[in-house]
Amino acid sequence: MSSSLPNSQCVNTCKSTQAKTIGIAGAGLLGRLLAWKLLQQGYKVTLFDRGSRAAELSAAKVAASMLAPYSEVVSAERKVFDWGRMALSWWPKELAALAQMTGQHVDFATDGSIVIAHDLDKSSLTNFEHQLREKVPDCAEYIECIERDRLAVLEPELAERYCGGLFLAEEGYLDNEALLHSLVLGITALGGVWCEYTEVERVTAGRIHLATQQHCFDVAIDSRGMGAQAQLPALRGVRGEVLWVHAPEVSLQRPVRLMHPRYKLYISPRSGQRYVIGATEIESESMQPVTVRSSLELLSALYSVHSGFAEATVLHAYAHCRPAMPDNLPIIHSEPGLLRVNGLYRHGYLLSPYVVESALKKLIDCNDLATEINH
Ligand SMILES: Cc1cc2nc3c(=O)[nH]c(=O)nc-3n(C[C@H](O)[C@H](O)[C@H](O)COP(=O)(O)OP(=O)(O)OC[C@H]3O[C@@H](n4cnc5c(N)ncnc54)[C@H](O)[C@@H]3O)c2cc1C
Structure with a gap:
């Protein structure tokens, strides 16, 4: 009211x-x-x-609310990484203060994220890793190139389909x-x-x-x-679309990114085996609902990550614009x-x-x- x-x-x-x-x-x-x-x-x-x-x-x-300073710095200025890393210690304190006042818990995790690619797209993953290591040479210990056995420990269901990937140990998400x-x-x-x-x-x-x-x-x-x-006339909108799905046959604990030459799919977990799937990035200020093209791309990429998503139900489809200045800062x-x-x-x-x-x-x-x- x-x-x-x-x-x-x-x-x-x-x-x-x-x-x-x-x-x-x-x-x-x-x-x-x-x-x-x-x-x-x-x-x-x-x-x-x-x-x-x-x-x-x-x-x-609408946001997937991933806390991903490593993944994001590859296509951003180093400042985004430094400012973003501060978030990893800031959120737990604020969420604890909020919980104390409201009695409500907000899911927050920084157990790392996984970046994977299909065999045919391995070069996208290799490029991503090189660019990342160049941008943050001082944080190399948090960037781990992993084989299948390590993946099987971190995200067992991914190890059935992928022989390895990158583990970014400091990344996370909140609800x-x-x-x-x-x-x-x-x-x-x-x-x-x-x-x-x-x-x-x-x-x-x-x-x-x-x-x-x-x-x-x-x-x-x-x-x-x-x-x-x-x-603020310099402000522009960058359209993004996300789908929320409920996938009882999928158990992923961490955010997962799929490298692909055309788009980068990410999957951000929520409680109750719900996942936020995103996100397109389109230089457009359209606030129209999610398009069929984006849904097809996101969902087919999703199914390629884990066949358990085939039986998932789509809970929501959201589109919005990210407010951005010319330098994206x-x-x-x-x-x-x-x-x-x-x-x-x-x-x-x-x-x-x-x-x-x-x-x-x-x-x-x-x-x-x-x-x-x-x-
Ligand atoms: C698809 C998508 C995925 C994203 N994923 C991530 C992610 O994984 N991680 C991450 O860190 N960020 C993510 N973001 C970015 C993040 O959501 C935005 O950067 C952030 O929400 C911007 O915050 P804000 O408060 O500036 O704007 P908003 O959150 O948009 O809030 C602006 C508020 O102003 C109100 N308002 C607007 N105009 C008026 C008016 N004239 N009068 C009164 N009220 C008005 C609106 O109703 C709104 O409530 C994502 C964004 C999108 C779209």
Whole structure:
């Protein structure tokens, strides 16, 4: 349900002499994480989203939420790896704090991931390994070229079909649906105010502009992802599609990537033998439902990994756009009364810990907020 706010020219939402007020436009991944962190530090936070608390309009809801700094750095700048590795220690702490407050557990694992290729595509895997080792020579101990017997220990069902692959020991995933839900509980428990089904037209210093009213805050944060495009013209969308399947005949513990000359399939496990299968990457801002072509490619590649997927049922098919800047790196722009964070591209779960911590630091420094909190 939408929280009702008074209809006037400028509504001083939550203005208080005790704590600074923060308005957040966009309650997807970044918006929720920032709200959670700011509320913990004593700020008063109001979130606005065009969708509901279920995050059905966010890229965050669609994501496979793999934490894959090694796999991703092959086609990204080294920074993505360094920032992304920070996530591996940041998430457990935040998830523990969330669980303590909400009583809800969010699945998180960093038991490694497996990269495989069919015999005919072995060169794709070899290239991938070379490029990876060149990018992160200092982390070679976490990149293991494995034979069938080691694969049989790590993922026994894959060893029936593959004679080896790569084991990336530090990679993992988290359960995005559980996280987004836990954040709702955590934010609500800390007194965060939700304005659901509320379209934000613009965000300026200290103001969140709706069609007929403005809401005033000490600081306004724009974390609308693709929805901020009008105010961030360089932002582009990179379409991605995922399928969720339930596969009772498959037991994979870790994320798996299949190297292929045309596409890279990944399989990210969820509880109850559910798997998120992704993801296409298309330079298009179309939000249309998943196409037949993508479904065919994803599902046939999936079946080639493990025949047990033949009897799987398709639970969901989701498409969304990843918000990306021209260099595919995040932006954190801060000025008095305003913070804009965006451009997480295909690395939202991987890079949000770094982005959130950096953004909070900038926001507090730039707005001289620190001294008035928790005193
Ligand atoms: C198919 C796919 C797979 C992915 N897989 C991974 C992965 O495995 N690992 C990983 O790290 N990342 C992954 N990502 C990337 C990740 O999902 C995004 O980087 C991340 O969600 C971006 O977070 P955000 O908060 O900026 O945007 P979002 O999560 O999209 O949130 C933006 C929010 O703003 C709201 N909003 C927008 N416009 C308005 C408006 N005008 N008024 C009010 N509200 C508005 C939206 O409703 C939404 O809730 C994937 C993305 C996709 C699409």
